[in-house]
Amino acid sequence: MTKLAIYPGSFDxxxxxxxxxxxxxxxIFDKIIIAVGENPNKNYLFTADERxxxxxxxxxxxxxxxxxFNGLLIDFAKKGKATAIIRGLRAVSDFDSEFQAALMNRxxxxxxxxxxxxxxxxxxxxxxxxxxxxxxLGSKLNGMVPSYVEKKLREKFKx
Ligand code: ADP
Numbered sequence: 001m002t003k004l005a006i007y008p009g010s011f012d013x014x015x016x017x018x019x020x021x022x023x024x025x026x027x028i029f030d031k032i033i034i035a036v037g038e039n040p041n042k043n044y045l046f047t048a049d050e051r052x053x054x055x056x057x058x059x060x061x062x063x064x065x066x067x068x069f070n071g072l073l074i075d076f077a078k079k080g081k082a083t084a085i086i087r088g089l090r091a092v093s094d095f096d097s098e099f100q101a102a103l104m105n106r107x108x109x110x111x112x113x114x115x116x117x118x119x120x121x122x123x124x125x126x127x128x129x130x131x132x133x134x135x136x137l138g139s140k141l142n143g144m145v146p147s148y149v150e151k152k153l154r155e156k157f158k159x
Contacts (some may be wrong), residue, residue: 003028005115006082007074008035011051012044013149014058015131017123021088022059024117031063033080038070045132045156058146074108085112090119090127 007022011034034055038048046054046069055066056064069076077085085105087098102114119126122143131144135153145153 002030002035003081004031005029005081005084006033006035006073006077006080007068007086008037008076010037010039010042010044010128011055012046012128013051013131013145014055015123015126015128015145015149017088017090017126019058019146020123021086021117022064025080025115026062026064028115029084029086032063032086033065033067033074033082034059035073036066036068038068042071045117046152050152052151054069054125054152057148068136072108074105074112075111078109083112085114087114088119089116090124091115094132137155 005025005028007025009018011018019081022032022034036048036055037053044051052066052068067080073085079134083103087102089095089098098116105112105114131141131153134141134144135150136157138157140151141153
């Protein structure tokens with residue numbers, strides 16, 4: 001039986017920190033569904049299609065499926081027959097909201113486990129927000145995002 005997990009997030013845009021979590025999760029699961037969130041209360045820099053396109057380009061060769069969702073994550077996971085939700089943890093600041101979401105999701109469906117993958121030291125500072133801020137100021141993004149994503153950021157900010 002294929003062990004399937006879902007990796008949800010904004011991925012606005014996908015960073016090397018996201019990719020590191022993804023690759024490590026693929027050592028545990030056969031296949032990962034990357035679920036790009038479309039939350040109407042969030043202000044994204046990239047559209048869902050742009051975010052999906054960047055993920056597609058930078059995950060070539062990995063056993064992933066890329067989709068988007070805008071409803072309840074647990075319903076999306078069930079529909080895709082995933083048995084686990086993957087989330088990354090960077091700092092204590094991530095913990096509180098992740099803890100709440102994991103408990104809520106367990107209440108909604110006790111059969112779907114949330115699995116946390118601890119960031120690598122070199123990526124503990126890395127977030128999509130910091131990358132966007134750096135790109136908006138014309139800073140180099142060495143090692144933070146794949147070169148395709150860097151190109152897309154430059155286009156957005158016209159540097
Ligand atoms: P969300 O808006 O759902 O938090 P993000 O795209 O910011 O979406 O993050 C998606 C997931 O990836 C989250 O679980 C987040 O903690 C994790 N993540 C993001 N950046 C890193 C990183 N540098 N190291 C480890 N996990 C990360």
